[in-house]
Amino acid sequence: MDQPIVIVEGLSKVYRITGKQSGSIFSEKLTEVKAVHDVSFELKEGEICGLIGKNGAGKTTLLEMLSGIVKPSAGRITFKGKVASVIDIGTGMHQDLTGIENIYLAGNLLGYSNKEIKERLPDIIAFSELGDFIKRPVKYYSSGMFIRLAFSTLTHLEADILLIDEIIGVGDIAFSEKALKRIMDICRKGKTALIASHSISFITSSCNTAMYMHQGKLIDKGPVSEIIEQYVEQILQETSFSPGIISPPQSSSASALQPRVKDIRHSKNYQNPDQAFNNGIRLIKAEISSPDSQEEEFTMENTLILYLETEIDLEEEVIMSVHFNYNYNQPGLCLSPLYSKQPFVPLKGKGHYRFQTTIPSGIMNAGLYTISVFFASLQHELLSQYKNIIVFKIRLPHAMEANNYYEGGFAGPVFLKTHWQMTSC
Numbered sequence: 001m002d003q004p005i006v007i008v009e010g011l012s013k014v015y016r017i018t019g020k021q022s023g024s025i026f027s028e029k030l031t032e033v034k035a036v037h038d039v040s041f042e043l044k045e046g047e048i049c050g051l052i053g054k055n056g057a058g059k060t061t062l063l064e065m066l067s068g069i070v071k072p073s074a075g076r077i078t079f080k081g082k083v084a085s086v087i088d089i090g091t092g093m094h095q096d097l098t099g100i101e102n103i104y105l106a107g108n109l110l111g112y113s114n115k116e117i118k119e120r121l122p123d124i125i126a127f128s129e130l131g132d133f134i135k136r137p138v139k140y141y142s143s144g145m146f147i148r149l150a151f152s153t154l155t156h157l158e159a160d161i162l163l164i165d166e167i168i169g170v171g172d173i174a175f176s177e178k179a180l181k182r183i184m185d186i187c188r189k190g191k192t193a194l195i196a197s198h199s200i201s202f203i204t205s206s207c208n209t210a211m212y213m214h215q216g217k218l219i220d221k222g223p224v225s226e227i228i229e230q231y232v233e234q235i236l237q238e239t240s241f242s243p244g245i246i247s248p249p250q251s252s253s254a255s256a257l258q259p260r261v262k263d264i265r266h267s268k269n270y271q272n273p274d275q276a277f278n279n280g281i282r283l284i285k286a287e288i289s290s291p292d293s294q295e296e297e298f299t300m301e302n303t304l305i306l307y308l309e310t311e312i313d314l315e316e317e318v319i320m321s322v323h324f325n326y327n328y329n330q331p332g333l334c335l336s337p338l339y340s341k342q343p344f345v346p347l348k349g350k351g352h353y354r355f356q357t358t359i360p361s362g363i364m365n366a367g368l369y370t371i372s373v374f375f376a377s378l379q380h381e382l383l384s385q386y387k388n389i390i391v392f393k394i395r396l397p398h399a400m401e402a403n404n405y406y407e408g409g410f411a412g413p414v415f416l417k418t419h420w421q422m423t424s425c
Helices: 059-067 099-109 114-128 131-135 143-156 173-188 200-206 224-239
Strands: 004-020 028-044 048-052 074-079 083-086 161-164 192-196 209-214 217-222 269-271 281-289 304-312 318-326 330-335 351-359 367-377 382-395
Touching: 004 059, 004 192, 028 059, 028 074, 028 192, 048 059, 048 173, 048 200, 048 224, 059 083, 059 161, 059 192, 083 143, 099 114, 099 131, 099 143, 114 143, 143 161, 143 173, 161 173, 173 192, 173 200, 200 224, 209 224, 217 224, 224 367, 224 382, 269 382, 281 367, 281 382, 304 318, 304 367, 330 351
Parallel strands: 028 217, 048 192, 048 209, 083 161, 161 192
Antiparallel strands: 004 028, 004 074, 209 217, 269 281, 281 304, 304 351, 318 330, 318 367, 367 382
16 A cells, blocks of 8 residues: 555536526526545555545545546546546436447447456346346336446446446345445455545444545544544534434533534533423533543543433432444434342432442443433433533553454444463364
């Protein structure tokens, strides 16, 4: 991974949109929309780079420019090898040609001879799982069949550089898993891939670098974990408190999250003494801390203490649950006094309650976590919710950090510390 195989310099795409000016039937107003603005980066041999960002961030436009589908307004693109792309359903296919004929068409466009394509044809057909449909015109294909054919063709022709959009997710789970394995196999051979995806779990488990785009600009490129954190922080800034039965006020500590790229700060406590009762329930305080660390970030070696304070003014019984989400939207851990080592009596009547529980070390994996608190009736009716009120980060122990950067990393929210026995045999 020493030599750059893709070099992008100052790439921009501006769309000019015309429309009638207000109050005039003759003149038109010209509006410029910067879909991609001054993007520069390099991809090296063997690099699998995940491209992330919200809808409208410019990911697909960037891939379309790299694929030659869209002409850039400015900038330069340099490729050192053959490029194959799966950007949109049916791109590069002729609707009236059969699946087999389209395989030959795609291969010829990549510079392969008919003889070379014929040698690969059985593998392409087998991988696509299209059966007899491979002999039918592709205009009769479903969207999933389109993707199977395009993906199978381009990956088996083994171009040096693969450009793939989110559409590889079309189809059943088995084919998606097979497609991802195929990408990994190709990149192990020194090939390069740029893959746009909204799936944080896919980027984390399948890529060795990542790029984050926001409003047409490339915010950063680097190790997957760091880029994912920046992306998640931006999402939390914009959606810290999702609409619900309770929406904490703007003055709360957790809503103080600001957009940040380099200076990462987190909220470990939530205080809301002035919040009015909602359905007879008020969350006053929530805090996560560690008795053996005063650092801004925790490590997997730290014991965590969760403290909650609430006030109840209801006749019916109420149960509480606390949800830890991993990297924004992946369920990570659920806690509730209802499931504990001692008998729990549901909350009932007017009262001020404090809760504290301990999360042992060696359970939660490294990553960015958010905490949400929910209150419900015994009939499973949601009464009040406080979403993403605490944001905190867990790091790998220093001794393990050097071993985390391999294909797939240590994925998932749970990384359990267990006792191992090893014998030679």
